[in-house]
Amino acid sequence: MGTILGNGTIINQAGERIPAEVLIEDKKIAAIAVKIDRDGHEWIDCKGGLISAGFIDVHVHLREPGQEQKETIATGAAAAVKGGFTTIACMPNTRPSIDSAETVRYILEKAREANRARVLPYGAITIRQLGKELTDFAGLKEAGIFALTDDGVGVQSAGMMKKAMQKAKELGISIVAHCEDDTLLTPGAALHDGEVAARHGLPGIPSESESIHVGRDILLAEQTGVHYHVCHISAKESVRLVRDGKRAGVNVTCEVTPHHLLLCDEDIPEDLPSNWKMNPPLRSRADRQALIEGLKDGTIDMIATDHAPHTAEEKAAGLERAPFGIVGLETAFPLLYTHLVLTGELTLKTLIDLLTVKPAESFQLPYGRLEVGADADVTVIDLDTEKAIDPDSFASKGRNTPFAGWKCKGWPVLTMVAGRLVHRDV
Numbered sequence: 473m474g475t476i477l478g479n480g481t482i483i484n485q486a487g488e489r490i491p492a493e494v495l496i497e498d499k500k501i502a503a504i505a506v507k508i509d510r511d512g513h514e515w516i517d518c519k520g521g522l523i524s525a526g527f528i529d530v531h532v533h534l535r536e537p538g539q540e541q542k543e544t545i546a547t548g549a550a551a552a553v554k555g556g557f558t559t560i561a562c563m564p565n566t567r568p569s570i571d572s573a574e575t576v577r578y579i580l581e582k583a584r585e586a587n588r589a590r591v592l593p594y595g596a597i598t599i600r601q602l603g604k605e606l607t608d609f610a611g612l613k614e615a616g617i618f619a620l621t622d623d624g625v626g627v628q629s630a631g632m633m634k635k636a637m638q639k640a641k642e643l644g645i646s647i648v649a650h651c652e653d654d655t656l657l658t659p660g661a662a663l664h665d666g667e668v669a670a671r672h673g674l675p676g677i678p679s680e681s682e683s684i685h686v687g688r689d690i691l692l693a694e695q696t697g698v699h700y701h702v703c704h705i706s707a708k709e710s711v712r713l714v715r716d717g718k719r720a721g722v723n724v725t726c727e728v729t730p731h732h733l734l735l736c737d738e739d740i741p742e743d744l745p746s747n748w749k750m751n752p753p754l755r756s757r758a759d760r761q762a763l764i765e766g767l768k769d770g771t772i773d774m775i776a777t778d779h780a781p782h783t784a785e786e787k788a789a790g791l792e793r794a795p796f797g798i799v800g801l802e803t804a805f806p807l808l809y810t811h812l813v814l815t816g817e818l819t820l821k822t823l824i825d826l827l828t829v830k831p832a833e834s835f836q837l838p839y840g841r842l843e844v845g846a847d848a849d850v851t852v853i854d855l856d857t858e859k860a861i862d863p864d865s866f867a868s869k870g871r872n873t874p875f876a877g878w879k880c881k882g883w884p885v886l887t888m889v890a891g892r893l894v895h896r897d898v
């Protein structure tokens with residue numbers, strides 16, 4: 473006996489939304505058709521909702537081990553499936569950081585126990601993410617890492633980054649970079665170095681602190697031939713560098729977050745709430761426009777949330793002292809659908825591709841396609857009901873979002889991972 477996702481809709485290759493039903497049997501997608509004979513199968517009414525491949529987020533902070541007050545693998549994986557994400561890659565800036573095979577195995581075990589989204593751990597590029605000594609890439613690969621990154625901090629030394637890329641290339645592992653040159657930072661800076669910071673008399677985080685690493689690393693990726701991926705791209709100069717790198721044939725990809733697509737520094741409320749503080753910061757209106765252009769012309773390959781939960785106490789410390797980061801898993805799709813698709817900036821097909829097949833292709837993951845024979849990682853989205861974002865309803869422990877109260881359509885109402893129902897609200 474299988475399960476039919478009945479009375480749904482799908483997006484066809486031409487980008488049209490058409491009626492469809494999906495049969496799931498033995499953890500796989502067994503059939504997709506306008507109507508499927510119920511024939512003793514379990515039948516779920518999707519009420520016209522959009523049936524999509526489950527979303528993939530290559531940039532998530534799960535905080536376990538070490539900071540379980542912010543998030544655990546279980547709460548983060550529950551937040552993921554509630555947001556329609558069936559695969560999430562988790563960042564290594566935990567305590568200890570994911571710099572040993574033992575920590576990789578610990579995370580994989582916790583993810584198995586949580587039994588929600590697929591969790592793919594990153595390994596750190598350098599031991600304790602200190603930028604001094606490379607980790608054991610072969611050992612981390614053997615333990616099952618997704619890719620290598622020091623996210624949370626930039627790899628400061630070009631020489632260290634080049635060595636990492638050479639070794640990663642040999643082993644067939646991707647290098648994923650948080651691009652930030654510390655020598656260009658002013659201590660205590662929390663906002664983009666632009667007119668808004670200046671008006672408040674505050675020091676800023678300049679765009680070049682990001683883009684100088686993007687440029688440096690693209691040159692090193694060209695030299696070494698490694699697959700190089702830029703995290704949370706935010707500055708227009710970085711977009712230009714990635715575009716030029718792609719044109720030159722470099723194996724470079726990048727991601728952008730929902731918040732950098734939807735917000736800019738001018739939107740930050742006058743009282744500068746710390747839920748608007750994240751790294752990289754919300755940049756100028758022109759940067760935001762360049763990110764949207766980058767999405768449209770294929771320079772930007774995917775959307776990733778950079779889900780970064782922190783406690784309310786930590787965020788209450790004021791703009792200068794509060795940690796950087798906002799949550800994203802449970803708000804990404806409704807925000808993007810409402811503010812980019814319904815406004816006519818992106819088509820629904822483009823948005824879905826940026827959350828499914830595009831990250832899958834960039835990182836050679838066997839997920840992200842709604843097709844017969846694929847693993848049944850599926851999400852169903854109610855595109856019609858409007859609801860306000862309510863942080864109190866989050867499955868995540870993190871409530872730190874600047875989007876509280878925003879009215880959105882596009883709520884994920886059902887999620888399956890390998891044919892297992894892991895979220896249902898329909």
Ligand SMILES: NC(=O)N[C@@H](CC(=O)O)C(=O)O
Pocket residue numbers: 533565623624625650749750751752778780781795796797798
């Ligand atoms: N993005 C953030 O503002 N914060 C991230 C770190 C990171 O992604 O660099 C975190 O770990 O909290």
Ligand SMILES: [Zn+2]
Pocket residue numbers: 623624625650703704751752
């Ligand atoms: Zn980062």
Ligand SMILES: [Zn+2]
Pocket residue numbers: 531533563623624778780
């Ligand atoms: Zn991050």
